[in-house]
Structure formats: C-alpha cells, structure tokens
Amino acid sequence: MVSLVYLFNSLLYANTIVMLSVGLTLTYLTTRVPNFAHGSLATVGAYMMFTVAAVVMKESLVSGNISMPLVLGFVLAFLGGAFAGLMEYLIVLRPLKRRGTGSLGLMISTLGVDIFMVGLLNIYADILRGMRPATGVSRDWWLRSYVLSKVAGIPVGVWVSFGVMIGCLTLLYMLLTRTRFGIAMRASIENPQLAQVLGVNVDLVNMASWIIAGGLAGLAGALMAFVVRINPVTGSDEVVAIFAASIVGGLQSLLGGVVGGYIVGLSSTLGTKWLGDLVGVDLAAYKRAVPLIFIIIVLLVAPQGLMGVDWSRLRRRIIGGRSVREERLTVPHAR
Amino acid sequence: MGLPSIGIFLTPELWFWVAVYAIVSLSLNLEAGITGIPNFGKHLAVIMGAIVGAALPGYLGVHILPEEAKQAIIEAAGKGSLPSYASSYNSMISTYITNYYASHPAVSFAMFALTIITAAVVGAIVGLLASYPAARLKEDYLAITLLAAAEATLIISYNAPALGGTQGLTVPNTLTWLDSLTSRIVGRNMAHQVSSLIVAAVVAATILWYLERLVRSPMGRLLKGVRENEAAAQALGKNTAAIKLRTLMMGSALASIAGSIFIMATLGWIATTYNRVSWTFWAWAMMILGGMGNNRGVLLGTFILASIRQLITYYKDAIRPYLPFDPVWLDQLVLGSLLVVVLMLRPEGIFAEKTTYPLPRKMLEDKAAAR
Amino acid sequence: MGMGLSVRNIDAGYGKLQILFNVSFTVPERKITVIVGPNGSGKSTMLKTIFGLTTIYKGEILFEGRNIAGMAPHKIAKLGIAYVPQTDNVFGKLTVRENLKMAAYGMDESIVADRIEEVTSMFPILSERMKQRADTLSGGERQMLAIAIALVRRPKLMLFDEPTAALAPKIALEILDAIQRLRDEHKITIILVEQNAKRALEIGDKGVLLVGGKVAFEGGARDLLEHPDLARMYLGLMAGE
Ligand SMILES: Nc1ncnc2c1ncn2[C@@H]1O[C@H](COP(=O)(O)OP(=O)(O)OP(=O)(O)O)[C@@H](O)[C@H]1O
Ligand SMILES: [Mg+2]
Numbered sequence: 001m002v003s004l005v006y007l008f009n010s011l012l013y014a015n016t017i018v019m020l021s022v023g024l025t026l027t028y029l030t031t032r033v034p035n036f037a038h039g040s041l042a043t044v045g046a047y048m049m050f051t052v053a054a055v056v057m058k059e060s061l062v063s064g065n066i067s068m069p070l071v072l073g074f075v076l077a078f079l080g081g082a083f084a085g086l087m088e089y090l091i092v093l094r095p096l097k098r099r100g101t102g103s104l105g106l107m108i109s110t111l112g113v114d115i116f117m118v119g120l121l122n123i124y125a126d127i128l129r130g131m132r133p134a135t136g137v138s139r140d141w142w143l144r145s146y147v148l149s150k151v152a153g154i155p156v157g158v159w160v161s162f163g164v165m166i167g168c169l170t171l172l173y174m175l176l177t178r179t180r181f182g183i184a185m186r187a188s189i190e191n192p193q194l195a196q197v198l199g200v201n202v203d204l205v206n207m208a209s210w211i212i213a214g215g216l217a218g219l220a221g222a223l224m225a226f227v228v229r230i231n232p233v234t235g236s237d238e239v240v241a242i243f244a245a246s247i248v249g250g251l252q253s254l255l256g257g258v259v260g261g262y263i264v265g266l267s268s269t270l271g272t273k274w275l276g277d278l279v280g281v282d283l284a285a286y287k288r289a290v291p292l293i294f295i296i297i298v299l300l301v302a303p304q305g306l307m308g309v310d311w312s313r314l315r316r317r318i319i320g321g322r323s324v325r326e327e328r329l330t331v332p333h334a335r
Numbered sequence: 336m337g338l339p340s341i342g343i344f345l346t347p348e349l350w351f352w353v354a355v356y357a358i359v360s361l362s363l364n365l366e367a368g369i370t371g372i373p374n375f376g377k378h379l380a381v382i383m384g385a386i387v388g389a390a391l392p393g394y395l396g397v398h399i400l401p402e403e404a405k406q407a408i409i410e411a412a413g414k415g416s417l418p419s420y421a422s423s424y425n426s427m428i429s430t431y432i433t434n435y436y437a438s439h440p441a442v443s444f445a446m447f448a449l450t451i452i453t454a455a456v457v458g459a460i461v462g463l464l465a466s467y468p469a470a471r472l473k474e475d476y477l478a479i480t481l482l483a484a485a486e487a488t489l490i491i492s493y494n495a496p497a498l499g500g501t502q503g504l505t506v507p508n509t510l511t512w513l514d515s516l517t518s519r520i521v522g523r524n525m526a527h528q529v530s531s532l533i534v535a536a537v538v539a540a541t542i543l544w545y546l547e548r549l550v551r552s553p554m555g556r557l558l559k560g561v562r563e564n565e566a567a568a569q570a571l572g573k574n575t576a577a578i579k580l581r582t583l584m585m586g587s588a589l590a591s592i593a594g595s596i597f598i599m600a601t602l603g604w605i606a607t608t609y610n611r612v613s614w615t616f617w618a619w620a621m622m623i624l625g626g627m628g629n630n631r632g633v634l635l636g637t638f639i640l641a642s643i644r645q646l647i648t649y650y651k652d653a654i655r656p657y658l659p660f661d662p663v664w665l666d667q668l669v670l671g672s673l674l675v676v677v678l679m680l681r682p683e684g685i686f687a688e689k690t691t692y693p694l695p696r697k698m699l700e701d702k703a704a705a706r
Numbered sequence: 707m708g709m710g711l712s713v714r715n716i717d718a719g720y721g722k723l724q725i726l727f728n729v730s731f732t733v734p735e736r737k738i739t740v741i742v743g744p745n746g747s748g749k750s751t752m753l754k755t756i757f758g759l760t761t762i763y764k765g766e767i768l769f770e771g772r773n774i775a776g777m778a779p780h781k782i783a784k785l786g787i788a789y790v791p792q793t794d795n796v797f798g799k800l801t802v803r804e805n806l807k808m809a810a811y812g813m814d815e816s817i818v819a820d821r822i823e824e825v826t827s828m829f830p831i832l833s834e835r836m837k838q839r840a841d842t843l844s845g846g847e848r849q850m851l852a853i854a855i856a857l858v859r860r861p862k863l864m865l866f867d868e869p870t871a872a873l874a875p876k877i878a879l880e881i882l883d884a885i886q887r888l889r890d891e892h893k894i895t896i897i898l899v900e901q902n903a904k905r906a907l908e909i910g911d912k913g914v915l916l917v918g919g920k921v922a923f924e925g926g927a928r929d930l931l932e933h934p935d936l937a938r939m940y941l942g943l944m945a946g947e
Binding site for chain 3: 100180183184186187190191193194195196197198199200201202
C-alpha cells in the first residue's frame, strides 16, 4: 500500500515535472532548441527561494511565519528563472541562431550553459553557506519541514504546490487563447515567417517564451524544495526526466507537456513503489531510470508522443475489428 | 606553490589523462565528427568498460587464488566460506589478488589482456544497441535517448550490490606485470602511474594511427558521406544503417577500453566517477575545440583541456584561501563557457576539417569511370 | 516616380547562396505588375526579398521614397505592404477568426472588428467559417482567407505568389478577379507572380521576366505577352496566340 505521505510527495514531484515539461516544450516550439539547461533554470529558482526564505527572512521562517517568506520566495524564483532563461536566449542562443548554427550546435551550447550555471550555483551555494541559513546547510537542503502543517487534513505544501501549478497553467492558457500576444505566440510557433509578414515581432515572441519558460522553471524549482533535497545539480539531474515528460507529450503542444509530466512524474514515484511492492524489492534507488524507459518506448514505438498516437486506430488494431493494413504510426521525428 | 606550473607537464598524471581522454574523444570524433552521429551518451560505453575493469579481475581473481590465500581470507572473514569479492571484505580480497598477480606476471598479463578484450566486446555490444535508435531518430531525439541510456546505466550500476553499491570497490591491480618493469626505471612510487600511462598511450597512439588511415581511405569518405548527405549515400546503394552500426560498435568498443584502462590505473570503482560531465561533455568540448572531423585537431583539443583541468586541480589549494568558494567549481565555469565561446567564435574548431571529396560526387565519378 | 516601389540593383539569396543578380525594375502605383519566369528563376525569392525574408547583399528597394532593404519583416508589414506567400499562407491550427485577428496584430483594438467585417464582406464564405480551424478549409477558401488576412491592414502594396496554384480553374478565375478588383476598387498596387503567365499578363499592366535570377525583360504586360521570342522561349506561349 502506498501511504498518504508517499502519495503527496509523488504528486508534489509530478507537479514540478509538469511545469518544467510545459516550459521545455514551449521554448522547443518557439525557438526549436532542445534546452538541456532547463533543469538548471529550476535550480536557480530553488536557490532564489532559499535566499529569501532561509537566509534573508530566516527569522520568520523559523518562527513558523512562513507565508511572507514563501510568497516573496516564489516571486523571486519566478524572476530569477525568467532572467536566467532570457539571458540564455539573448546571450547564447540568439547570436548562435543568427550565425546559422545548426540544431546540434545549439544543443551543445545549451549543455555548455547548463554546466556553466551549475558552476555558478555551486559558487553561490558556497557563499550562502557562510550566511548561516535557517536550514543550516546550503546543499541538500529542503523546505519540507516548514510546509507540513495541515489545512483541511492536507499539508500546506500540497495546497501551495497545486495552487501555484494550476494558477500558472491557467494564466498561460488564458494568455495563449485570450490575448492578442498569445495568439501571436501560437501563430509564430506554427509559422514564424507568416507571423512576421503579418507584423509580429517574432524575436519578441521568442524572448517572451524564454521568460515564461524560465519563470515556470524557477517556480517549479522552488516547489521542488518541498519534496526533494536541493543541490546545485538537482535540476541538471532532472533534465532527463523533463525531456522524457516532454517527449511522452509529443513536444507538439503544451497540453502534451502536462500529460507527459504526470505520466513520467507519477510513474517514477508511485510506479516504482508499486512495482517494488509487487516484487518485494525496494526499487526507490532506480526511480531515476524510469524516464529513460519512457523515452525509449515512446521514441521507438510512437515517435510523435502519446498525444500523437491515433488511439482509435490503435484500438482497432489491437481489438481486431476490420483488418488494417501494415500501418505504422506516422513517424515525423524519425528519418 | 611547490613546482612551477610547467611542472605539471612533467608528471605522468597529466599525460595519462591526455592519453585516456584522447581515446574517448577520438572515438567520439569517429562517431560524431566523422560519421555525424551525435553521441551524447559517450559515458555509457566508458561505464561499461569500467565495470568490466572492476569486476573481471576481482571475480575471476578470487577463483584462481591458491588454496592457502583462500583459506586466509576465509579465516579473516570468519564466515566459514569464501566471501564475495564485492562483500565488505572487498579491499582485503583485492589485496590478496594483487599480491598473487604481482608474483605471477604471466597471470597478471593474461588477466590484463582478457579485461581489455572483454571491455572491447562489451563496448561493441553497447554500440550495437545504440545503433537501433541511431538509425531511426533525428539528431536531438537521438542525443537525449543516448544520454538517458547512459544516465540510467550509471544509476543502476551505482546501486548494484555486485559492484559494491554506493560504497564502490577496491580493484586488484592487473598491471603488476608492467609495474615490475617500470619500477626498475622510475622507482616504486611512480611505477604504477607510469605503467598506466604507457598502456593508455599505446592504445591512444594505435587509435590515432588507425583513424588517420581510415579518414583517408574510401571507407572514411563514405562515413563523411553519411554525415553530409545520408539520403544521397542511400541513393547510391549504401546501407547507411549498417555503416552507423559499425561506427558505433567501433567507437563504443574504444571508449569502453578507455574505461577499463582508467580502472586499471585508479584501482577503484565508484559509479559516480563516470558521470556525463566528465566523460561525455568534456570529450565533446575537446572534440569541438580541436575541430570536429579532424583527428589531430581533436588530439590537440584533448591536450589543451586536459592541461587546463590539471592546472585548476593543481592550483586550487593555492588559490582557495583567496576565494569565498571552492575553486573546483572553476572547472565547470571553464567547460561551460568554453563550449559556448568556441561555437560562437570558431565553430569549426582550431583545426578545421580538411575538405576531402564529398561522397556523392566522388562516387558518381567512380561509377562513371566503371561504366 | 511617386508612391510605387522600385527595386534597384538587388543581389540577394539564402545565406551564402545567391539567387538574384543585379535585379532592377519599377512597380507603378495602382497597377498590376506581373513577374513571370521559369521554375526556379527566383520569382518567389524576389517577393521574399522585398519583404526582408532573404539575405540582401547589395542594392536598394525604395517604397514611398524610403529604402526598405534590410528592414525587419514585421516593420515592413506596418508600412502598408502585404505579402501572400505561395504556400503555408494561413495558420492551420488557428481558427479563421484567430487568423484574422492575427492579421490585425498591433492595430488599435477599436478598429479591428470593423476591419475584419470589411474583409469578410469581400469573401462572404469566410464569415460562415469563423470558428473553424483554417486547416479544415477547402483550397479555394484557404486562398481567400490568405488574401483576407493580407487585406486587414488596408495595404497600399500587395505581393501575391502564385495565388491560383493548385486551384480548380473556376476558382482560380475568381481569385484573379478579386485581385483585379483590389486594383480597380481599392486602388492597391499589386505585384503578381503567376505560373499561368498568359492569364496573368492579360489582367496585368506591366510584365517583368526573370530568368536565372536576372531581369530578361521589363515593359508592358501586353508587349511581353506578344514578344515573338521571349513568350515562346520562356513562357511556353505562341506569339499572338
Ligand atoms: N529557403 C531556401 N533556401 C535555399 N535555397 C532556396 C530557398 N528557397 C528557394 N531556394 C532556391 O532558390 C532558387 C529560386 O527559387 P524560387 O522559389 O525563388 O523560384 P521560383 O521562380 O519561385 O520557382 P517556382 O516557379 O517553382 O515557384 C531555387 O534554386 C531554389 O532551390
Ligand atoms: Mg515560387
């Protein structure tokens, strides 16, 4: 049986993966860059939260007065992640794109950005340690113990996590469907050249997408501190899971990112637990291998992602019905 | 500060790093630089080689120990039966095995050769598996798949009881046959370092020689043809999937050998050593800095970056008092910014690849001539 | 020369690949200028170049006396130039209404509804399809939507790239009719690239023949149509046919 605490932890983790996978998908759609530094954008947010809650406002945090530190921490986490994302685009990716760097080069450059950011975060963590944070340490810290008090039987952390996640995704949905800039973003994703021709400054759209993706990642990082012990490499280590979620979602739509985020986030936590109980071995240590299994299955079986699969056709094929020709699921990502 | 900085170029340590990394970055150059397969899971093959290097000489070594050594271990462990190599008696068992190898150079050499060969075979199998997605996925998807595969292997091997779990293993020394020779020349203290260097350097030099011949051969042109225009190569009747398969098997076998040599030198296994930054991203940086597709350039890039790393390692204690943080992080700042700066300022690397005949034209000419 | 457009000594292409070589011609105001030429001769590239979507190595493009060569496309759009590309000229994943809203991007909210009303009255079928995704439209409807979104800004100059390609003959005629009305009723200057040279030159006022990225003829549409050699060599027309 899965305990309630374990269930909550799994949900908290899955929420962060959802937010990260939506952001990764967004920048992939607008700028066509698979951003290997996306996880580190989250770590930036986590350390912003840490700076506010555990260093600057540590008295309030320790005295149990957590709302101010958390609110300010989230604001700064958003801003920090958004700033880092925007800088990654402006300083590294835009110049490289303008000089005609191919997708491989762009990918490598984001790896470089990731390593560089991890270096900066390591340095920052060293500096923070000297400032006597409330957690005592600046590595392997978390905020879990501060968000355990219950409201209506459910820990505050869970409320906050769902609140932030649902709030962000709703705002993003409204932006994309109800505002002109949002429609322009969708239009630029589909056909940047035509959008330009109609008067859209596509570069501005790209910048906005990096700000949004970075901000979402920053918030996700701050939320991650409710459930995972944070290190300068925490986000970087999650990047495979984030990609897995986005790939499961098909990298075509933000909704796909949400679905993929929950599938990967929950199966690597609840799934491994359940499987472990079934075979009687503790598989917790291997949960980080789960995203890989998803990547492999999805890319080799349904390269458009689960959202791209024609389910009715698949059902027909499995259940039988009328015999279907040797129809492969369409394969746009494959050569 | 002890030695002046020039001193690091006199240590076998730096040259060992250069040689081992040269094997990895040259094998990466074969895959990514020459044939155009973006292998972001290079550390997968290195890990597998290291696992062979950590497991084989120990598990096999225990069995070939003479009876009295076995008895001694059983007594020390007080268990009544021979404890497993990866048990908590690992370091004691390894010492017994090393002593046995030291007194039997022929056995030591045989074990060394067996380890290298097994690592190569295991590496080739890794390449075989990697070729499946490589034939099907486009660049970015392939990169993330190979990276994920390597990361998963790392996690599993870090938790595997047979490899000592998170504690790792002390590994018996299979280079004792060579150590006994080198110790006569450089003394006991340096002997093992120097023998490791010799092994790594011989392998690296062989690979360089082989790859240099390869790129100049028709096969080399074919590989570049696959990189430049896969469709054209296919149109000319070339089985590009088979070509990628062979390239990946070769490249992974070589990287796997590097992993086993690294274990032979360090005599310790802990999975986290074989992380993506150390064995994949550094190798990419070396290759890009030197010039993708150009073996000698890659060798130069390897030398430059290995030296920078050694310099940071060497001076970090000296500068630590002056910094509010640990200087080891400078390593990451250097690697990260270097990747970006090279792509911006000199994407073709220090030595741009020499343009050889692009495949389609050359082959069309050949065909025309044959007619 | 006033308000038209004039292309002067343009060299342009994609990255390092040069396609256009020293191209010069003028586009008279409130007239239809037809650009014709064999496949791959650079007609589409010429239109893209006017709109800032290629790399310009040299030369000027004057619009209302101002050099627009090298300007960002989204700024050119705001000068009153509209471009209907050959392919991918609507946003398939957006609804018809969203497509039209997109076309009004950056315009004052108060006039957007009027403008959408205005263009849909030209193509009434579109007002029945407002909530439908554009990729569900028929080929003709889609081309009408493409023209409609180009019209939302009330452009002074419109560039059409093969607007009748892949359309049934009857619908193709309707589209060409609509283009003529744009000139006659809305006083819009038009550059038209057409694969059916004969029909296009018949409705056009001026003709420009591009061959291999160079201007081979510039003059009256009729003169080009009736040119004894050029028409037959490059346009597959018999003179006087
Ligand atoms: N995006 C691009 N990148 C590189 N080369 C291109 C690009 N688009 C077109 N070309 C090349 O430019 C040349 C001219 O193409 P263009 O589309 O301008 O011809 P066209 O006259 O419009 O032909 P068509 O009648 O077939 O539409 C062709 O050789 C084409 O291959
Ligand atoms: Mg064209």
